[in-house]
Amino acid sequence: xxxxxxxxxxxxxxxxxxxxxxxxxxxxxxxxxxxxxxxxxxxxxxxxxxxxxxxxxxxxxxxxxxxxxxxxxxxxxxxxxxxxxxxxxxxxxxxxxxxxxxxxxxxxxxxxxxxxxxxxxxxxxxxxxxxxxxxxxxxxxxxxxxxxxxxxxxxxxxxxxxxxxxxxxxxxxxxxxxxxxxxxxxxxxxxxxxxxxxxxxxxxxxxxxxxxxxxxxxxxxxxxxxxxxxxxxxxxxxxxxxxxxxxxxxxxxxxxxxxxxxxxxxxxxxxxxxxxxxxxxxxxxxxxxxxxxxxxxxxxxxxxxxxxxxxxxxxxxxx
Amino acid sequence: xxxxxxxxxxxxxxxxxxxxxxxxxxxxxxxxxxxxxxxxxxxxxxxxxxxxxxxxxxxxxxxxxxxxxxxxxxxxxxxxxxxxxxxxxxxxxxxxxxxxxxxxxxxxxxxxxxxxxxxxxxxxxxxxxxxxxxxxxxxxxxxxxxxxxxxxxxxxxxxxxxxxxxxxxxxxxxxxxxxxxxxxxxxxxxxxxxxxxxxxxxxxxxxxxxxxxxxxxxxxxxxxxxxxxxxxxxxxxxxxxxxxxxxxxxxxxxxxxxxxxxxxxxxxxxxxxxxxxxxxxxxxxxxxxxxxxxxxxxxxxxxxxxxxxxxxxxxxxxx
Numbered sequence: 001x002x003x004x005x006x007x008x009x010x011x012x013x014x015x016x017x018x019x020x021x022x023x024x025x026x027x028x029x030x031x032x033x034x035x036x037x038x039x040x041x042x043x044x045x046x047x048x049x050x051x052x053x054x055x056x057x058x059x060x061x062x063x064x065x066x067x068x069x070x071x072x073x074x075x076x077x078x079x080x081x082x083x084x085x086x087x088x089x090x091x092x093x094x095x096x097x098x099x100x101x102x103x104x105x106x107x108x109x110x111x112x113x114x115x116x117x118x119x120x121x122x123x124x125x126x127x128x129x130x131x132x133x134x135x136x137x138x139x140x141x142x143x144x145x146x147x148x149x150x151x152x153x154x155x156x157x158x159x160x161x162x163x164x165x166x167x168x169x170x171x172x173x174x175x176x177x178x179x180x181x182x183x184x185x186x187x188x189x190x191x192x193x194x195x196x197x198x199x200x201x202x203x204x205x206x207x208x209x210x211x212x213x214x215x216x217x218x219x220x221x222x223x224x225x226x227x228x229x230x231x232x233x234x235x236x237x238x239x240x241x242x243x244x245x246x247x248x249x250x251x252x253x254x255x256x257x258x259x260x261x262x263x264x265x266x267x268x269x270x271x272x273x274x275x276x277x278x279x280x281x282x283x284x285x286x287x288x289x290x291x292x293x294x295x296x297x298x299x300x301x302x303x304x305x306x307x308x309x310x311x312x313x314x315x316x317x318x319x
Numbered sequence: 320x321x322x323x324x325x326x327x328x329x330x331x332x333x334x335x336x337x338x339x340x341x342x343x344x345x346x347x348x349x350x351x352x353x354x355x356x357x358x359x360x361x362x363x364x365x366x367x368x369x370x371x372x373x374x375x376x377x378x379x380x381x382x383x384x385x386x387x388x389x390x391x392x393x394x395x396x397x398x399x400x401x402x403x404x405x406x407x408x409x410x411x412x413x414x415x416x417x418x419x420x421x422x423x424x425x426x427x428x429x430x431x432x433x434x435x436x437x438x439x440x441x442x443x444x445x446x447x448x449x450x451x452x453x454x455x456x457x458x459x460x461x462x463x464x465x466x467x468x469x470x471x472x473x474x475x476x477x478x479x480x481x482x483x484x485x486x487x488x489x490x491x492x493x494x495x496x497x498x499x500x501x502x503x504x505x506x507x508x509x510x511x512x513x514x515x516x517x518x519x520x521x522x523x524x525x526x527x528x529x530x531x532x533x534x535x536x537x538x539x540x541x542x543x544x545x546x547x548x549x550x551x552x553x554x555x556x557x558x559x560x561x562x563x564x565x566x567x568x569x570x571x572x573x574x575x576x577x578x579x580x581x582x583x584x585x586x587x588x589x590x591x592x593x594x595x596x597x598x599x600x601x602x603x604x605x606x607x608x609x610x611x612x613x614x615x616x617x618x619x620x621x622x623x624x625x626x627x628x629x630x631x632x633x634x635x636x637x638x
Contacts, residue, residue, distance in 0.1 A: 061412065070398045075389035082388060082415040086422065091429065093380065094411045096401035103405065110410065220593035252597055274539035278571055 006043065011035035062299050063116040065095045065107045067123050071217055072245055072273055073288065077122050077143070080292020088300060090117075099183065101125045112137045118299035123186065141298045143291070144187045147306045152298040154291050154307045158188045161284055161311055162195035162240065165268055169238045170203065172319055174266060178211030178236035180225055180246055192242070211236050222249020226257060229265070238266035238319070244273040247281050251318065267318040280317040287311075325362060330354035381618050382435040384414045384426045386442050390536055391564055391592055392607065396441050396462070399611020407619060409436075418502065420444045427453045437618035442505065460617045462610070463506045466625045471617040473610050473626045477507045480603055480630055481514035481559065484587055488557045489522065491638055493585060497530030497555035499544055499565055511561070530555050541568020545576060548584070557585035557638070563592040566600050570637065586637040599636040606630075 004022070008015045013032050020028045021036040028036075064081055066074040078092075085092050093116055097103035104126045111119045111134055118139040121131070131140055131151065139152060146153035162179075169177050179196060181189050193212075200207055210232065213225050225246070229235045241247040247269030254261050261267060269276050272285035291309050298305060323341070327334045332351050339347045340355040347355075383400055385393040397411075404411050412435055416422035423445045430438045430453055437458040440450070450459055450470065458471060465472035481498075488496050498515060500508050512531075519526055529551065532544050544565070548554045560566040566588030573580050580586060588595050591604035610628055617624060 064413075068398070069388065069401060070391065070394035072389065075394055078413075079387070079389045079415070082413065086415070091425075091434075092413045094383075094397075094401065094413045096398070096405070106410075115410075218593060220597055223597060249597060274537060278539055278542060278568060 007036060007039045010039040010043065059115060059117055060090050061093050061116045062090050062296065063093045063095060063107050063110055063119040065097055065104055065119065065121040065124065067097050067099045068217070069094065069096050071243075073243060073271060074122055076271075076273075076288035077292040077295070080289035080294075081120060081296045082292075083289070084293045084296035088296070090296075090300065097125070099123075099125045105130075108134045108137075108140075111140070114138075120295045120299050122295075123188075125185070139299055139302065141295050143295065145306070145308070150304055152301075152304050152306065154294040154298065154309060156286055156291075156309050156311055158191040159195045162192045163199055165240050165284060165313065166196065166199040168313065169240070169266065169268065169319065170199075172238075172266065174238040175203075175205060176208075176211070176234065176236045177238045177240065178208075178213065178229075179240040179242070180213040180216040180221075180250075181242050182214070182217050184212075184214045208234075208236075213239075216241070216243065216246045219245045219249040222246050222251070222253050225250055226253040226259070230257065236265070238262075238268075240268050240270075242270045244269040244271045244276040244281065244283055247283070247318075248275045248279050251279055251281060261318050268313075269318075272314055276314075276316070282316045282319045283314050285312050285314050326355060326358045329358040329361065378434060378436055379409050380412050380435045381409050381615065382412045382414060382426050382429055382438040384416055384423055384438065384440040384443065386416050386418045387536070388413065388415050390562075392562060392590060393441055395590075395592075395607035396611040396614070399608035399613075400439060400615045401611075402608070403612045403615035407615070409615075409619065416444070418442070418444045424449075427456075427459075430459070431456045433457075439614045439618050441614075442507075444504070458618055458621065460614050462614065464625070464627070469623055471620075471623050471625065473613040473617065473628060475605055475610075475628050475630055477510040478514045481511045482518055484559050484603060484632065485515065485518040487632065488559070488585065488587065488638065489518075491557075491585065493557040494522075494524060495527075495530070495553065495555045496557045496559065497527075497532065497548075498559040498561070499532040499535040499540075499569075500561050501533070501536050503531075503533045527553075532558075535560070535562065535565045538564045538568040541565050541570070541572050544569055545572040545578070549576065555584070557581075557587070559587050559589075561589045563588040563590045563595040563600065563602055566602070566637075567594045567598050570598055570600060580637050587632075588637075591633055595633075595635070601635045601638045602633050604631050604633050 004015055004018050008018045013035060017028060017032050018036050021033050062085060068074055082092060095103055095107040104124055107119055110116050120141045122143050134140060142151055142153045143155055144153060145155045166177060181192060183189060241250060247267050250267055251261060259265060267281060269281045269283035270286060271288060272283045276283040287309060294307055323334055323337050327337045332354060336347060336351050337355050340352055381404060387393055401411060414422055414426040423443055426438055429435050439460045441462050453459060461470055461472045462474055463472060464474045485496060500511060502508060560569060566586050569586060570580060578584060586600060588600045588602035589605060590607060591602045595602040606628060613626055
């Protein structure tokens with residue numbers, strides 16, 4: 001493959017002149033420009049963008065870490081990030097991690113090696129200290145409250161959302177409330193657990209570990225929840241389900257087993273995905289696409305900021 | 320930032336020696352190695368991987384073009400691609416196109432500029448001639464039958480699948496069959512249309528344009544289909560729905576409007592997503608994750624190949 005020196009030799013001009021023509025700079029005579037363009041044509045020369053990145057120190061690539069790309073929660077965040085990336089002429093490098101820390105490390109290493117300009121971490125397994133060590137290499141944006149940590153973030157207040165939703169159910173007469181989450185670890189799950197325990201304490205209600213259902217990610221996981229509930233002597237009368245997909249799966253399963261909603265069990269979903277509207281599921285609306293757009297803006301801004309996104313309860317037919 | 324020349328100067332060795340140390344080559348004396356490692360430490364030097372790419376001509380990045388990342392069909396293809404990328408130590412660059420040709424062009428330009436090693440196009444708007452022009456810059460893999468075109472592909476036989484499913488419905492007594500697709504344009508849609516018309520011709524059945532529902536991508540699009548069907552004097556007695564998500568949306572809507580399935584309308588979905596199993600929807604199983612894995616393997620193999628993936632009808636309760 002021809003390089004810039006070959007072009008200069010062929011066109012009988014300096015390397016600087018070739019560079020000027022390639023980068024559309026002014027102050028090149030028409031004659032020299034013509035000679036360079038002919039050399040480019042003759043050698044079928046293509047600018048190697050890695051050389052441009054090397055000289056400019058920017059790749060226009062933003063890394064995105066997410067555990068699963070086939071889960072609507074992350075797919076909607078990704079949609080928002082991708083929308084802004086497109087408008088701002090950036091590309092995305094995707095790291096699908098399955099919550100494996102080694103895969104998160106690969107993303108952080110790409111930031112270190114300047115293969116990406118910034119990194120958005122939608123959900124993580126690695127410790128905060130590892131994130132902090134890598135901040136020197138470029139912006140890292142998280143999806144959890146990072147106020148006071150000198151790390152940018154876009155987040156919802158999981159503690160308050162959970163507490164408010166539990167209060168709403170309590171005011172509707174529910175005293176035995178369970179909840180479904182993805183994983184038990186992680187900052188967001190920890191805040192939800194804290195809200196749940198504080199709620200129980202406030203009303204002097206007992207904590208039943210079997211009322212906490214984890215590994216609830218997908219529609220089909222609703223089946224597992226109902227299978228477990230059917231075996232209980234004292235099943236919960238209401239469930240907070242941190243994904244509309246899982247909530248929809250639970251509703252379908254209850255129909256199958258003729259369990260009345262909200263009569264026998266009340267359900268609150270999360271996200272306000274279209275499936276919740278169509279299935280008339282009460283849900284907490286989280287503007288995921290908007291959150292994704294904000295994550296992108298923070299990734300390219302270069303300034304540290306923390307944005308709390310507000311949510312709202314959409315009352316429908318499952319409570 | 321220190322570069323390799325600074326390191327050489329500081330360590331009192333040649334640039335070649337620094338390079339050998341950085342790339343773990345043998346034949347460097349322990350003394351010189353130590354001096355270089357100390358200079359690296361002192362300058363907090365980090366290898367700029369763009370320089371490595373420039374010298375090796377490989378980025379270990381594979382581009383993936385898809386119209387939407389928040390649609391289960393593409394999310395499952397992406398899952399398979401990402402799974403193999405991880406196992407083979409590649410990263411993915413995502414191009415979410417909304418079927419805009421300009422965005423597909425950006426992906427092709429990244430291949431041309433050597434920012435990615437290969438490009439997987441899950442669905443496209445651009446013409447085949449544009450794809451062919453870019454094959455000189457690296458492998459491009461498509462999700463449609465490319466036999467005889469010198470382009471690698473992993474695909475299902477949309478003509479045969481559609482024809483077989485129509486025959487199945489016909490044998491169950493259906494003579495007025497409609498179908499739901501994403502977009503009317505595109506090679507796959509064109510093959511389905513051909514199968515539909517050939518089926519009608521075979522049995523001397525009339526073609527009703529209102530029986531073809533396009534823009535059916537998501538769960539919520541099922542509502543639109545049922546709204547239109549309810550207004551028809553002569554509604555179809557069966558629907559082929561090229562997405563389980565849309566099929567599930569149709570089933571939920573029929574429940575709401577007390578339209579009996581399969582009594583008043585029979586439904587065949589596509590993909591065999593978990594939602595179809597849980598909602599007992601008859602569907603055509605398409606192994607999307609496996610297809611994604613195969614697309615990746617073709618992207619890195621460097622050889623042109625065409626793989627037809629077989630599908631099967633899963634009989635459940637909606638026909």
